[in-house]
Amino acid sequence: MIDGSFPIGARMVSRDQGFEAHNPTTGETIEPRFSVSTTEDVAEACALAAKAFDTFRETSPEDRAAFLEEVASQIEALGDELVERAMAESGLPQARLTGERGRTCGQLRMFAAHLRRGDWMNVTFDTPLPDRQPLPRPDLRQRRIAVGPVAVFGASNFPLAFSVAGGDTASALAAGCPVVVKGHPAHPGTTELVARAIQKAVAAKGLPEGVFSLVQGPANELGAALVTDPRIKAVGFTGSRAGGLALVALAQARPEPIPVYAEMSSINPVVLMPAALAARGEALAKGYAGSMTLGAGQFCTNPGIVIGIAGDDLDAFARTAAEAVEAAQPQVMLTAAIQGAYDQGVDALEGKNGVTLLAKGAEGTGCTLGRAALFRTDAQTFLGDPEISQEVFGAASILIAAKDMDEVIALLERLEGQLTATIQLDDADVEAAEPLLPVLERKAGRILANGWPTGVEVSTAMVHGGPFPATSDPRTTSVGTAAIERFLRPVCYQDLPDGLLPKAVRSANPFDLPRTIDGSPEN
């Protein structure tokens, strides 16, 4: 079923130039050879997307919901082939990928339910006041409409949930935006399978073919062509800081600048409060080691630093964590490049004055293996060297000993923006933790107590976002229903005859949308 072609609208396209997929577990090439899309393919995908836009964005919420559900069903219909291909291309285990497929389809269905609720469209009326003095008030009706065709970049670390039909695509399609995906070159077969599933769903629901296209290839030029195409109106990206910033720069330099939603870099600080550390340091240390080594540490929310107050309890915590890390088996990383960058990052930390290696994970034989690494330093060393606070993507983490809570706060104040921040605390810690909260609110999109940041719930209250450089736009989230807001903009209609109004804001309310009228919810 995988033949190396890519869908541009309703067609599958093949090109002479090709690239290969690799199995990180074996180091071998996986068949078939994949076509490299051309910049002409990008232009055609964008032209089709622009042509589809006015029709697609005006489909009813119910019709778009049914389309998203069809995408989920088509992905499920791929069966074992999808999970097996993703395992081969990513080195991730079956249980993880089965779960990720469930999450991917669940998130499409979550947006379907969200579409049906309708509040996302923010329909708001000011009723006319013809007799108002000195001037009458007109009839004003606001709704939010899709921004236009959206470019989505697949991420390496979630070959399903943040890739072709992941959160960015699901939220953009939900908003009514046609999507052109640039597949991640680490999993082109997985990409092709999911892209075919979306293509089928578009056809099954009778939507314009331009609602979805895919381009594939290893070179950055393809992504650049996509972001600079004038028909693209927003970009979704999850990946490295350098990659995200490059896309932002391209988007800002366009004659018409556009927003880039890049989820980039986070070290996800965890603070160990004294009473919790004293009461349950061993369990915390084991939980920490489990969270930092989960999935070879290849999560945006991996806990990269843990901060505690120096003393016996922290030393005991360090010993237990070190033992757990030493016992951790090496895990296959996503690509040789990611594994190489990880090793480099670990080597750089090992070479830092004032940074001690506490433990390395077990050695192993095989390809593309990542060994966990746990370091320790003190707050002053950490603050004195900005390189230490750079994200090392993988199962590396640094335990930071602070003198006291004031130094903990000073350290947190100096951190860049984060996706998450965690406090481990017991009842006796609550008062001492209070001053942390305003700092963490300024620094992070999500604040956790007594958990680990690596699980990201897909729900209505989730925020997977945060101040720069965690993301390029802290006003949004890339996970959860609020992600749809990234791809909407408000339009106001003043005194339009009812017959000329879009259905969503007609008086009779044919889509049965919740409405706010003169400042209050309509009954």
Added chain:
Amino acid sequence: MIDGSFPIGARMVSRDQGFEAHNPTTGETIEPRFSVSTTEDVAEACALAAKAFDTFRETSPEDRAAFLEEVASQIEALGDELVERAMAESGLPQARLTGERGRTCGQLRMFAAHLRRGDWMNVTFDTPLPDRQPLPRPDLRQRRIAVGPVAVFGASNFPLAFSVAGGDTASALAAGCPVVVKGHPAHPGTTELVARAIQKAVAAKGLPEGVFSLVQGPANELGAALVTDPRIKAVGFTGSRAGGLALVALAQARPEPIPVYAEMSSINPVVLMPAALAARGEALAKGYAGSMTLGAGQFCTNPGIVIGIAGDDLDAFARTAAEAVEAAQPQVMLTAAIQGAYDQGVDALEGKNGVTLLAKGAEGTGCTLGRAALFRTDAQTFLGDPEISQEVFGAASILIAAKDMDEVIALLERLEGQLTATIQLDDADVEAAEPLLPVLERKAGRILANGWPTGVEVSTAMVHGGPFPATSDPRTTSVGTAAIERFLRPVCYQDLPDGLLPKAVRSANPFDLPRTIDGSPEN
């Protein structure tokens, strides 16, 4: 009461270097001499704002509402002095400025009411599911918090409603953001009066002094220092395209880039549909002349182009409009620089091949006078020369004759983003107007029928925004309650003990905020 000083927090500051205010009606200097703020003043204002931030953003919605109402009362308490000073500095007539003061205070009170409704905070809970398989769902609570200190640039053309206590300041303060205003150098006395009013309101309500500061001066360096200060987290600006783009570039080049909400450039197309033109061309022509000459054309929403289908009806419309424009008295413009740029823009249009001058307004004697100017061209000429479509700020407008509706649509498709787009139509025009709507939705933030774009209602459904270059961020509005959203970002709290949670998301709901729980509004 005006002494040329400026408030930095609770202090009034004077500096040696000074600049002067001018009366555009007389060309004379107006007393006193105004202190030029230093970059040290900018830094101090930003430091105070950052210090005030955590306290101010956590004031209750009721307390912030009462503060905004106090600001409105303090502005009203300035009495006649404010309107008289604004008249002297802007050349705008008394009735206009009295109305603008009412609008300014009304918009502060509108945000107070919006704060009390509470839905702007978007409090959203996912309740915990401890028994869910394979993993429990945590307790997730989302709210929106203020982004941080905001820089606001006063605009020349609304010395009250888009200046020191205008829409940007009102919405930022409502969100919980301290504000540092860079006053517009064209009306420094008006600026000082309003700034003192806000300073009094801050003191009267016992808020931290850093909630509001002002810097004044004619040089761009002051604004650059403000936008690049690391403590500033967002910028509000209304003014020229060049000015807005300069601020965007500065904000993007920061180590931590920040959003700039710049409302810049719009020519506000008006389409005359055939039946309306035939039935009431004379009234439309008079309405058009009235809208384009209102306030010397110094509105962001001034109708810069009117498009109709060539023929006798359009010729008659042109004759009536030309007569009305010829009879229009010259009006004092805001500054000599604006008047000079307007004359240059009119001269440039006069020199264009294929552009005909239909009428100029009456001549007059006096300073800084702007004479209205009405031009005519055809669609092909307009499309062939991008310079013709540049905004000429002032009472200049171009009537464009198209061959047919297809050419009207082609012309609209080629326009850049706009604040508004207007259709003049009768019942018989509705069907022919339908294809215009999707184009106008893509191009503009507000679409009007049978009105003129120059009135902007301050209300819940208004959108004063639109695609680039109308604004730098089409996802927002700078007028109406939704303007508050520019200065908020979401934060999610996961499993935090109730006592550590901010009041807004505590289970007991002490602020009585509307909440969405598991996807549905709480009863």
